[in-house]
Amino acid sequence: MTYTTLTEAQQEQWAIDGYLVLKNVLSKKKVQTLIREINRLYRKHVTRNAHPANGMDRRNLLPDSDVFIQLMDHPALFDLILHLMGPYIQLSMAEAIVRVPNPDFKGYIHTDGGPAMRHIRVTETSWPLQIKIQYFLTDVTGPNQGNFTLFPGSHLRPFPEGDKPITPDTPGAIQLNANAGDAAIFAHSLWHGVSPNHSKRARKTLIYCYSQMCFRPFDFQNQPPEILDKCTPRQRRLLGDVGENARAAAYFYSPRDQAELMAGQKPKRRKRKAAG
Ligand SMILES: O=C(O)CCC(=O)C(=O)O
Known part of the structure; x- marks a missing residue:
């Protein structure tokens, strides 16, 4: 299913709860392909080299497989990301x-960016700084x-940060x-964060994180x-x-073709001003 925008109820849930669950975003075939790649990475990086009970958190996935490159602007969700965040965005993770x-394993709970970003809470009418x-x-x-x-x-609110750590058992957790x-x-x-896993199966997921361009x-x-050679202009x-727009501060004052490029349109050629 392709999501381009949110229903009123989803918009309200996004604003009030700070998250959404979207059903059937990836086809069965896509899921199988991605699982195959994750299993390959697991065999390569975990089973042989570490205690399997550690599981796997493998970052910077794009060099690991072209299917991970394709997912960065997969049509199922990319328009929705633009709807939520605006066009001045980058892939962060x-x-x-x-x-x-x-x-x-007892699980763990956190906010992204830790104490550095925890106290920045944008309002519901703002573009998010980052979404995952x-x-x-x-x-x-x-x-x-x-x-x-x-x-x-x-x-949206300060969460009690006392001596007691916040865990998957803290009241209010879902x-x-x-x-x-x-x-x-x-x-x-x-x-x-994540709950303990007392089941008999490994849980496998992918996280793609997008942030405003002014972030690292x-x-x-x-x-x-x-x-980069494998990527489309939008993915690059x-x-x-930032291509021909490369200059100091190009990440703050975004390139002029940013919105059209993100929307998947071919950037228009701009006339060069005559010298003199
Ligand atoms: O679901 C998980 O394993 C935790 C993911 C998480 O906390 C994160 O990506 O920041």
């Missing part, structure tokens, strides 16, 4: 997560299965259920030319290539 069954999309690639159908866990509404192919979108200041990306400084821009 692409991460594969495997939460394996582990009786000792969590793509679910396995079903999570009951509690304590490595569920994405969040505190609705916590993005453990989301989701099916493979669904996605959750959430704001940076929402308290969120989370996962990388720059993408190397061999990755999402990775920080």
Whole structure:
């Protein structure tokens, strides 16, 4: 299913709760392809080198497979991202997560950016500073299965920050259920994290994070030319290539073709001013 905008009810939930769950965003075939790639990365980077009970948090995924490059502006959600954030955005992070069954893992809760960004809470009429999309690639159908866990509404108000850490058991926590192919979108200041996984199955997801262009990306400084060469002009821009617009401050005063490029339109050729 392709999402381009939000219904009134979704808009209200986004504003009040700070997150949304969108159903059937990825096809079964796409889910299978992505799972295959994640399993390959798991075999390569975890099973042989570490204790499997650690699961996997693999960042900066784009060099790992072209399917991860394609997902950065996948038609199912990209128009919705533009609707929520405006066109002056970049990709900040692409991460594969495997939460394996582990009786000792208690889960954790945090806000993105930690104390540095925790106290910045934009209002509901503002573009977000950052959003993350969590793509679910396995079903999570009951509690304590490595569920994405969040505190609705916590993005807008100071959350008690006492001596007691905030955990998946803190009152107000919701453990989301989701099916493979669904996605959750959430704001940076929402308290969120993961529940323990007491099931028999690993939970597999992907996180794609978008931020306003004036931020530094989370996962990388720059993408190397061999990755940029595989990208469309829009994808290159999402990775920080401002092309012929390159100049100091191009990330603050965005290139003139930014909105049309993000909308998928071919940038118009602008006439050069005659010299003199
Ligand atoms: O669902 C998870 O595994 C946690 C993801 C998370 O907390 C994050 O991406 O910031």
